[in-house]
Amino acid sequence: MPDQKPVSTIVFDVNETLLDITTLEPLFARVFGDASVLREWFAELILYSQTMTLSGRYAPFGALAGGVLRMVGANKDVTISDEDVTELKSLIGSMPAHPDVAPALRRLREAGFRLVTLTNSPPSPAPTPLEKAGIADFFDRSFSVDEVAKFKPHPATYQMVAEALELETDDLCMVACHLWDTIGAQAAGCQGAFLTRPNNNLIKAENVPQPHYISDDLVDLADQITAANRA
Structure with a gap:
């Protein structure tokens, strides 16, 4: 169990984490x-x-x-x-979802978590990339860094999500296949869940924050998050 309070909301990176x-x-x-x-x-x-x-x-x-x-x-x-x-x-704008995405999102929704996305990409007209990939209905909100004119991992991007949802950053868990994203989220007070998609791995070095959860499969990562935050 991460040494912080349970989270209520899971924030997903989009490009490469969810979409291929x-x-x-x-x-x-x-x-x-x-x-x-x-x-x-x-x-x-x-x-x-x-x-x-x-x-x-x-x-x-x-x-x-x-x-x-x-x-x-x-x-x-x-x-x-x-x-x-x-x-x-x-x-x-038309990338498909990875095969493990829908099952993982379904498990997290069934476990009672609120799901949102946070992407470096600007807002898109309908149909959005998430709609084209067939996974938009899993999410309550979709956030873009365009709103704060700063790219991840600037702390303002994660704080924007928390403020919009009337939460604190420690109510959030950031799921991403980019370690720079989980490092930034953790620095802002979120939990970090790292998905080791191909060409994305940990950096083990002094003072580099390690994610709370690590897996090469999003379904397994969802199960880890659920177990830890519902213990």
Whole structure:
């Protein structure tokens, strides 16, 4: 049991945690001749989103995604067309849910938790990415960092969720497959649940906060959270 009070609300990261970004690989294979460039692009996208926040600036995640794609193209002497950027944005908005998502969300709802999402992506017109993935009905609210013009893991993003729900941050558990997200959430007072999707692992080093829950399967992670907070 984590050394803090039980939580009432589970906050989910969206991109890669719930929705499968590997479905973007064919675009990167076509443009770069190497599907693995997806990982380079995504890492750079996170780096520059956080850089913007640390610099006191903000640009929508979708605009950064296209700009970073062009930057990676320039680094590799590959021309990125407007059509490539448009296709990227379309694919990001239509990613399917991982197979373990719906069963895990169903268990958490049945256990009595309130479920919400917190994403770096801006709000989307209907049908939203969660609606397209068939999982929107599991969630009571969907939050975007666009509301505070700061990207995760800035503490204002987690505090925004707590304030909107009239809760304290220690009423929340953040579920993410990115350790930087759980580190940020824990620093803000939340519990942290880390999902080790492929290419996402722990950092074991001095003063690096370890998540309260860890699993490579979201259903198992849901069971851990339920057991600990209902003990």
